[in-house]
């Protein structure tokens with residue numbers, strides 16, 4: 744499976760969002776961080792904004808829901824146009840039901856775990872998920888430092904998915920840049936989120952290409 748790059752618009756210019764979205768059209772997904780000020784101590788944007796972003800984005804939307812009550816809201820983000828919806832395990836009452844709801848809408852279902860959540864908590868769910876997101880920072884803000892001690896979670900998940908014969912995507916989010924992308928891809932990550940690394944670069948397309956090249960170099964040796 745080829746590596747996929749998902750630029751996070753959390754680090755884009757929210758007053759020029761369409762322009763900044765078009766600048767990353769060479770990537771694979773548009774990562775949209777939804778925060779509610781309750782599940783995480785920050786707020787970003789909600790359903791009406793995601794709906795408009797989905798209309799103008801050349802890339803499919805990868806919605807990362809850092810919100811309470813994903814059982815209620817995850818399907819709404821799928822209906823708003825997200826092709827993949829990631830909910831947090833820590834906030835979910837019935838993760839299997841959320842995944843089933845997303846699948847019945849024809850969308851991809853993904854579950855995220857925060858740094859303090861053991862990987863064992865998500866392992867029983869991989870038969871029903873299309874992707875697992877391993878957070879490599881505490882969710883809430885862009886531009887934080889990569890937590891290298893999260894990497895073994897990727898190794899465990901990749902081994903479990905292979906043992907189960909599951910075509911499971913593994914996503915990493917937080918502190919990914921040229922210096923860290925190789926580590927996560929080597930451990931089995933194949934969908935890489937990068938916010939400040941891409942939007943902080945003067946040439947966004949060039950940064951996506953550079954990250955992709957570094958990731959593919961490691962991936963083909965793995």
Ligand code: DX5
Nearest residue numbers: 751882883885886918938939
């Ligand atoms: C943080 C968000 C990330 C954020 C990553 O809670 O989920 O998607 O944009 O930002 P960087 O890549 O700057 O760490």
Ligand code: ZN
Nearest residue numbers: 751776807916
């Ligand atoms: Zn995110």
